[in-house]
Amino acid sequence: MNNNIGPTLQFLGAAGTVTGSRYLVEANGRRVLVDCGLFQGYKQLRDRNWTPFPVDPTSIDAVVLTHAHLDHSGYVPALVKRGFRGRIHCTNATVALCGLLLPDSGHLLEEEAQYAARKGFSKHKEPVALYTERDARQSLRQLQGHAYELDIEVAPGIQARFHPAGHILGAAHISLDVQGQRLHFSGDLGRQHESLMNPPSSLPGCDVLVCESTYGNRSHVNVDQEAELGPIVRRVAARGGVIVIPAFAVGRAQALMLHLARLQQRGEIPSLPVYLDSPMAVNATRHYHAHHDEHHVSNEDCQRMYELATFVNSVDESKALDRRRVPMIIISASGMATGGRVLHHIEAFGSDYRNAILLSGYQAGGTRGAALAAGVRTLRMFGRDVPIRAEVVQLQGFSGHADATELLDWMRTAPSAPHMVYVTHGEPDAADTLRISIQRELGWQARVPEHLERVELEAAR
Incomplete structure (x- = not known):
């Protein structure tokens, strides 16, 4: 890693797809991974879980999680298994939920591998799990919980702050302050009017916004x-x-x-x-x-x-x-x-x-x-x-994700426009539709990044 260049952001997942959220921030000779999700769905996406991680896991200083759903946290045990030894920062409720979801994920992966071996329907002679329940429980030792709205130094010169996102217990949208710039990651945003969760807090000012687009091309049906x-x-x-x-x-x-x-x-x-x-x-x-x-x-x-x-x-x-x-x-x-x-x-x-x-x-x-x-x-x-x-x-009325209108309304709460919005965590049509809406309705610069693309953050100014 070149310590002389400015901060960069690389999209290791959730680019052109709604799974596998992983964003790598490099600055000050340090690496921070925002979200560490499993790829799910199509086989060519699931296969990415098995490929070598794009950077050496031992070179990552810290992981910051937006919430506990597996498409945002489910790769954590594999990253730890492959050598990551740093802290995993998240909210207190996310620590509690990861304590449930990650061991369960490892258990299911083991069961599936054993069942495939027993029934003989795997293409592999001896199918193995990506990680085990024991791997998952070991990874939990590296989790560190935090309250909302506090500044935390997650690596030298890199500060993070968690803001309530609704969606599920512990979900956060995250500010990351890096070399005088503020990056903001939406995670999965909840809805303004939802039967369980409180609505997401406002979008603080930022230079670069990485925003989800799960429902970026549609509005939820107004149904009781x-x-x-x-x-x-x-x-x-x-x-x-x-x-x-x-x-x-x-x-x-x-x-x-x-x-x-x-x-x-x-x-x-x-x-x-x-x-x-x-x-x-x-x-x-x-x-x-x-x-x-x-x-x-x-x-x-x-x-x-x-x-x-x-x-x-x-x-x-x-x-x-x-x-x-x-x-x-x-x-x-x-x-x-x-x-x-x-x-x-x-x-x-x-x-x-x-x-x-x-x-x-x-x-x-x-x-x-x-x-x-x-x-x-x-x-x-x-x-x-x-x-x-x-x-x-x-069912049409049970989504925990903000729809296109709610995403745009949340962006409008920002005190000023970011220099760039990267639209991620959506299928191609949803992501591109939201990109167009951001440009036309808000007048902000926006684009949909490619998988593994790296951008220099100064270029977004």
Whole structure:
């Protein structure tokens, strides 16, 4: 690394795709990685998780995480396994959630490798996991939690500050002060009016903004979440069906339980048994009690949400659900049906027209969730094609991401225009549409970076 050049920013992920957020800042002879996410979805993206990291992990001084979702934090155990020894800075709630998500991710990766070896459907003679649960637990020792709105020196001459982003517990948009310039990373922004989380705080002044664009080409449908959910539950229950809901364990699962509890309390849906089949989601739900300052759900609603479901912990209990043939609701990770117990539930119930699969969040291209949303009638799982005859519904009101209008409104809260906006973390159409909107509506310079592109920050002035 040349210590004589000015600060640079390199896009190691989330460029042209909605996964794998990784941004490398180099300054003062130091390297700081903002976000350390897994690539998910299309195989050519997932393969990037296995390629050598673009820079030597031992040369990175610190990692700064915007939040705990795996597309932002899920590569941390692999980076540590490959030699990173620095601190991993994040909010206190993100430390708590990473303590759930990362070991669970390692466990699932191990299970998938073992299952593929046992069933013989892997192309590799001896499939191995990217990292193990033990690797993940070891990486947690390097996490360091911080409060919002405090300046922290993460490397000599580089200061970071976390600002509330909504989205999920602990989510932050981050300022990074480097050699007299301020870089700002949106992370995943929450919504202005969301059933669980408080809205994101304003965008502070910055020289360079790196902004997500998950929904950069669309606006969310203005639909009441309970008005959308209630009729689906009633009609599936009336035909004696089972509802399977792939749901992100942090955020989406809690929102679903909150609204189901309210609907049941008002008598607007039948009192079906509800099963939360995700130990991680069970534990994450407890954290909503511990971090009331980050959301606006009352103590009473938190308690109803917590009491609504039967928590399924063991694998045997999960398998027993698949043998039941009575109306019920199963909420299980993962949210895009990329892995986890929900795959077994889709396999068990997806072939019966009486049942339903509800998709409750964004479905990245190349995932099984995206295939279901597109109307496929067979789904490739466990080395075979599983028929899908169940009703598939993409819920419109449960997104935890700001839409295009909300992203632009958030940018308008800045006291002045940045010199450049780099639009990332979106599929190509979403990212480019937001780029055009930023230029036309705000009059700011904006562009969509390429994967592995490096920019000199002075050039943005």
